[in-house]
Amino acid sequence: MGLVFSSIFWALAHPCPLRNPKDWQGGKTEAAASYSQAVRDAPIRTPKPAQVYDDVCVRSWYTLEQPRRWMYPASGHSLNREYAKIGGLEGLRMLCGSCPACTTSEPAGCTGDFIGEQPDEFDEIVDSLGLRAELGRHFPATTPLWYGLWIEPVIPPAGISVVRQLLGALETRNQRRAEGYSSFLRVLEVAEQNQMTLHVQRTPGGTLGGPGPHCPRCTALQDIGEEIVCTVCGHVCSTKLSKWRFPRRQRRRDDLFTQLGERRFAEITRLSLISQGALDTELDFLVAAILERERTRPVWEAEQERADKAATERQKRQDRYKRVVLYKGIPRKGDQFRASAFRRLLERYVVLGVEVTDVSHCAEEFVNYRVAYRGEDPFEMLDKWLAEGLCEWFRASVSVPDALLYPQPGTGFAAEE
Missing domain, CATH: 3.30.190 (Ribulose 1,5 Bisphosphate Carboxylase/Oxygenase)
Structure with a gap:
């Protein structure tokens, strides 16, 4: 199984009709964020298919060998249907466009994530700027210091300034490995200026099969064994270390063929094939083959x-x-x-x-x-x-x-x- 890097998930707390007040990530907010991310990524995904067609955001793909390998939409959601109560996609854009917590030009810029941990370099920058004592006033002590930033579910308002300074220096020092920090630096700035609560959550690394054994406090990976003291944060870890699992945000896998209906699904499929270079002379044949495959899905899926x-x-x-x-x-x-x-x-x-x-x-x-x-x-x-x-x-x-x-x-x- 392939390795999975740890991620930092974040969200600015702000009243929003898309969010469940008890869930700062929010299901509908997350769905809008996936659309927003797909729009931002679209220019760099060629020659792969785009991920957004009209108001439909595609989450996953099926393949068809006819005779070359074609990809067509499997799951996703229609934003016009998802956000009908606020006016569909246009209503979503208007809602997020006027929201002080939105940090991007696309919807749901109030939540996101980034990958790009550099614990050793972070410690070096802390010491070079003489900010170890300042950092210790706002965050739990860990070794490396990086893990202490994400132990508490909220970044202390008084600590946002020092985090901005340190991550800004880290991004400047190594642009290639710190690409994910740019968006988070904007979030820190918005949180500080508008006095908003900034929620954070760090996932442990692992494989595609699930997170590896980790400390439940700082989420640093740990060896499996008897009761141990975490080498990063000092937390006493129980013998159930190997069974801990970090709660992941739930991903819905809506079947687009069922959700959109055959006619609309055919339109979206045609657009996806065109984006992959399908010729006009073969489009009708490919779309018909895909529709037949979806109609008979229960049979061959059982096999x-x-x-x-x-x-x-x-x-x-x-x-x-x-x-x-x-x-x-x-x-x-x-x-x-x-x-x-x-x-x-x-x-x-x-x-x-x-x-x-x-x-x-x-x-x-x-x-x-x-x-x-x-x-x-x-x-x-x-x-x-x-x-x-x-x-x-x-x-x-x-x-x-x-x-x-x-x-x-x-x-x-x-x-x-």
């Missing part, structure tokens, strides 16, 4: 569900095979190994005929993360990384042959304990 279920069962069997057979007698931490143990594991893979699809070096500092994919010799990569001084933890993804997972009865690995 896909059966296939997915079989794949899931196979994955469970493979995971158990790794625990019972492949990892037997080799010291490990989860699915990570020290160098000598990892070499033994790779040798075992060769003997059993298990294919290695990728190997990686895992480290607390992302800068020391390495990965090599199928086609590269895992032994060579291990030796190379060790020569570079990378000697923390190693892991490998594998594909176990069916002959090992499903042997003849009485000849090998059994499905049950």
Whole structure:
């Protein structure tokens, strides 16, 4: 699974008919923000399809092979329907355009997020500007200091000025890695000028399967183990560390074919195909093929569900095979190994005929993360990384042959304990 970087979510508190007073992010505000982000991103997404067509904001895509690969809208929402009570898309623009909490030219500029953490550089800037004591007056003490900014759900009004100064210096120092700070600096300025409450929330890193084990106070990633003290903020973490999960904002996946109706869906699909370079002579054929695919979706999705279920069962069997057979007698931490143990594991893979699809070096500092994919010799990569001084933890993804997972009865690995 791919790595997921931690994000900082923010929102300015301001009375708004789109928000639930008990939810500062607000469902409808978030939907408007996704439209706003899509509009801003549209110029840089070519040759991919755009994400906004008329009043429809597309969230996800399906693919069609006819004969090349085409993408067409899967889920999303119509802003005219979503915001009918305030006059649809135009009403939304008027509402947000006159709102003092809107920090962009598009709707819902009162909420957003950014990625771009640089804890070490942030500490250097704090010390170079002599602001460690000032920062400590407004934020909890952490090591690095970066994590302390996001522990409390609200940035203290008196602390906004020092955060602006530090993030401004950080952006100036490294433009390429601090691109996400520009919009947040505008938010800090608006919050300070208009005396608005600024809510913040930091998500822990992890994989596409979910956040990794982390401190519930500062959300810094932590090792799984017995009761420990967080090395970043000093919070005493319980033995349930590995089971913590950070609440993510809910993403609705509205099916556009059902939501818009066949006629309107066909119009939006045609626009998406044109944006991908479809010719006039093939548009009718492609749209008809897509409509037929959507009409018969319940049938082929049921078949896909059966296939997915079989794949899931196979994955469970493979995971158990790794625990019972492949990892037997080799010291490990989860699915990570020290160098000598990892070499033994790779040798075992060769003997059993298990294919290695990728190997990686895992480290607390992302800068020391390495990965090599199928086609590269895992032994060579291990030796190379060790020569570079990378000697923390190693892991490998594998594909176990069916002959090992499903042997003849009485000849090998059994499905049950």
